[in-house]
Amino acid sequence: MSGNWRPPSSIDVARAAGVSQSAVSRAFTPGAKIAEATRAKVMAAAEALGYRPNLLPKILQTNRSGIVAVVVGGFYNPYFAMTLEAFSKALTAAGRQMLLVRVDSDRILDGVVDQLAGYRVDAVVSALALTSQEAADQLAKLRIPIVTLNSDLAGDWIRSVSSDNFAAGEAAARLLHERGGRRFGFVAGPADSPAQVAREAGFAHGLAALALPP
DNA sequence: TGCAAGCGCTCTTCCTGCAT
DNA sequence: ATGCAGGAAGAGCGCTTGCA
Structure with missing residues (x-):
């Protein structure tokens, strides 16, 4: 195994197919205008190289990852597992991916807000409570909506499902x-x-x- | 269809200022 | 003169998209 190995990029595919890198991008973009013959050349080269588009640059440009973070405190409660399964099914159906984040606390998710911000998740869902205004403000600044349980904090980017x-x-x-x-x-x-x-x-x-x- | 700008971040290189 | 630390600038990553 070479330490310098990297997966094939769109430039590698373009070189192999004899087209420009942007033609490769169009070939993989649904609805983009590209000649069928060019698309076929690109797809053949991509298949030969094992190319799959890298989603990270898109996240870089759009600031949207399509990832929803689900923060849990543990799996000892069977209710959590059932909820997770239902939630992941719904997310997949909506064309999103789920990032499962576990925290040591069973009740408070404030400590992982930094981490969640770094992953540029589109939203956060958690059965744990958000308790500090500082953590809420941080998420609001990044415009990351959060759905949580039993949080007293309010804001445009926070939705809390609470019981009295x-x-x-x-x-x-x-x-x-x-x-x-x-x-x-x-x-x-x-x-x-x-x-x-x-x-x-x-x-x-x-x-x-x-x-x-x- | 191709060119080139631009996205946000990390890493490297270069430069400056200071201490010895 | 040399070594070190810190800051600034630039390159590179892989892709999308506006324009020619």
């Missing part, structure tokens, strides 16, 4: 009380999870409203 965790906590306290419960415990989730904090606060508030000890 505080109200859910209150409702849980009320329901348990209605079913005859008199002494309550709370099995808490991770302390750095905004959803967990809101649920716990809502639960405590619900108990207080019922004049019950926490």
Whole structure:
């Protein structure tokens, strides 16, 4: 294996086919005007060399990669796997590709914003929450839309699917009380999870409203 | 159909200023 | 005079696209 090896470029194909590099580009561009004979020569040369167009320069020019980053915190939850499968099918059907990014945190994706910006992804989808305004601003500056869960941050480039965790906590306290419960415990989730904090606060508030000890 | 500009980034080369 | 560090400038990457 030579360290200097590189895949064939459009220039290599052009040289082999006896046409210009731009003719090769047109041959691979759907709808571009090019004589059938020229296209056939280009395709034959491309086949012989094993040429496949490099998408990176296009990303360079258009600033659009066609890639949607999906950020996950782990695969321990079967719900994530099911969601991923459905999501990747939908993306493929829409002519997009999926970049799967795993972060160490189970709840917060702020730490990978730099990385995502570097890949020039078209959008970010995550079940993790975006918690810092700084990270949100960075994505907004690059005009990268993000769809996330349970983020309080708002902006033109952020869409968040949220549940009212505080109200859910209150409702849980009320329901348990209605079913005859008199002494309550709370099995808490991770302390750095905004959803967990809101649920716990809502639960405590619900108990207080019922004049019950926490 | 070909030429050439331009996209954003990295790497290399060249130049300048400073310390020894 | 020499060596080093830092900054500026230019080349190169592979492709698309406007124009001739």
